[in-house]
Amino acid sequence: MTVTASSPYPLRPELVHYPHPILRRRASAVTVFDDALRAFCREMFLVMELHQGVGLAAPQVAVGKRIFVTDHLRRRDDPSPKDRRVWINPRIERPEGLTTYEEGCLSFPGVYAKVQRHNRFTFVAQDEWGVERKLDLDVDSGEFLGIVVQHELDHLDGKVFVELLTVAQLTLVRKRLRELEVDYKKSTGNIGAVLRK
Numbered sequence: 001m002t003v004t005a006s007s008p009y010p011l012r013p014e015l016v017h018y019p020h021p022i023l024r025r026r027a028s029a030v031t032v033f034d035d036a037l038r039a040f041c042r043e044m045f046l047v048m049e050l051h052q053g054v055g056l057a058a059p060q061v062a063v064g065k066r067i068f069v070t071d072h073l074r075r076r077d078d079p080s081p082k083d084r085r086v087w088i089n090p091r092i093e094r095p096e097g098l099t100t101y102e103e104g105c106l107s108f109p110g111v112y113a114k115v116q117r118h119n120r121f122t123f124v125a126q127d128e129w130g131v132e133r134k135l136d137l138d139v140d141s142g143e144f145l146g147i148v149v150q151h152e153l154d155h156l157d158g159k160v161f162v163e164l165l166t167v168a169q170l171t172l173v174r175k176r177l178r179e180l181e182v183d184y185k186k187s188t189g190n191i192g193a194v195l196r197k
């Protein structure tokens with residue numbers, strides 16, 4: 001008798017939209033750095049590039065693991081990979097100052113809003129081989145990557161950028177959120193994890 005260990009990673013991950021409940025759950029740490037993890041990271045880049053994103057977190061493809069990928073230098077008019085990076089078990093150290101930036105999210109197509117983020121901080125994460133790296137980031141000095149990693153780290157904690165909006169900002173995007181809620185109910189038969197504010 002043989003026992004096959006099941007992989008936590010789907011072979012062909014697919015993007016999920018709000019209000020899929022996995023977007024509101026805290027993801028768990030990665031402890032095994034194997035070929036299955038690295039294959040999943042490669043698939044995440046393909047999903048991110050297909051949907052023209054600059055960042056994608058594992059919960060956005062329905063995987064509750066602390067992994068995200070970025071390519072903050074990709075552009076709509078030239079979608080080839082520019083600076084692919086994998087971030088695993090990431091954390092922020094020594095945050096200083098605040099800044100605001102207009103963000104969008106592949107899980108909330110058509111929703112854009114300005115949100116407040118840390119300005120300077122040290123970002124610590126492992127790569128797909130388990131090697132830990134530290135990177136100092138300063139958003140106001142032009143490091144857009146500093147916005148992307150904060151947005152994606154929130155996904156790993158089950159937080160979505162719409163939760164950071166003021167009541168006035170929410171009023172502006174409410175119609176689009178309702179449309180996404182209706183689409184989700186139609187395709188799954190479930191209500192999902194609807195935001196209430």
Ligand SMILES: [Zn+2]
Pocket residue numbers: 104105106107151155
């Ligand atoms: Zn997002």
